[in-house]
Amino acid sequence: MTATDNMSGLTGLAAGASQYLTFTLAGEAYGLEILRVQGIKGFSRVTPIPHAPPHVKGVLNLRGTVVPVVDMRLRFALPGAEYTKFSVIIVVTVGARVVGLLVDAVSDVLSVGGGDVGAAPDFGGGTDISFLTGIAKVGSRLVSLLDVDKLVPANG
Numbered sequence: 001m002t003a004t005d006n007m008s009g010l011t012g013l014a015a016g017a018s019q020y021l022t023f024t025l026a027g028e029a030y031g032l033e034i035l036r037v038q039g040i041k042g043f044s045r046v047t048p049i050p051h052a053p054p055h056v057k058g059v060l061n062l063r064g065t066v067v068p069v070v071d072m073r074l075r076f077a078l079p080g081a082e083y084t085k086f087s088v089i090i091v092v093t094v095g096a097r098v099v100g101l102l103v104d105a106v107s108d109v110l111s112v113g114g115g116d117v118g119a120a121p122d123f124g125g126g127t128d129i130s131f132l133t134g135i136a137k138v139g140s141r142l143v144s145l146l147d148v149d150k151l152v153p154a155n156g
Contacts, residue, residue, distance in 0.1 A: 017114075020136070022107040022143055023090060026078045029143040030103075031110060031136065036092045036148050040106055043087040057102055062091065069100040070152055094152050101152070110143065112136045117145065 020031030021040075046058035046069045055074035059066050069089055073080060086105035091098060120132035131150040136143040 017111040020110050020112060020143070020145060021090065022110055023088075023103040024105050024107060025072055025076065025103055026081070029107065029141060030072075031112075031143045031145045032090065032092060032101075032148055034109055036094075038091040038093060038098060041089045041091060041100070042085075043083050043089060043102065060089070060100065062098070062100070065098055067091065067098050067100045069102055071102045073102075073104075075151070092148050092152075094148055099152050110136070110138060112138070112143075112145075120144075 019034040021034050021037050022029055022031045024030070041062065044060065046060045048058040049056065049068075052058070055071055057069040057071045057074075059068050061067075081104065083102075084104075087102065088106050089100040089102050090106065091100050093099075116138070117134040117136050120129045120134055131147050133145045133147045136145055
């Protein structure tokens with residue numbers, strides 16, 4: 001076996017798992033595809049935008065780019081909470097845009113195999129779960145895996 005063969009074998013092993021940045025909101029775990037994450041920034045003041053939807057906290061200047069910030073608690077209709085030293089803004093790419101997602105805390109990076117991900121449950125017609133790609137089983141806990149393109153549409 002050559003060095004090239006060995007490298008493709010390693011790539012094959014890694015291909016079965018996906019990596020997700022996990023974060024918490026109201027004590028529950030969520031995950032975003034790690035490849036969509038550009039960075040993590042400590043919570044700082046954002047500039048409010050008049051007439052923005054309630055879940056749009058405002059905008060911030062990130063290295064010369066104006067970045068809209070979405071409060072994920074409000075996006076998911078969860079009760080509001082005070083921001084703490086653990087509150088962070090996860091900077092993600094959505095289409096050609098950069099968007100910040102305000103969350104309670106970042107947890108870790110998980111490697112999740114395809115066999116550990118189940119389909120999002122069907123709650124009936126009244127519940128919008130279009131932004132869920134699935135539910136990962138990690139030990140005894142469940143992590144809701146999010147589709148950032150449906151969570152924060154590129155055109156809205």
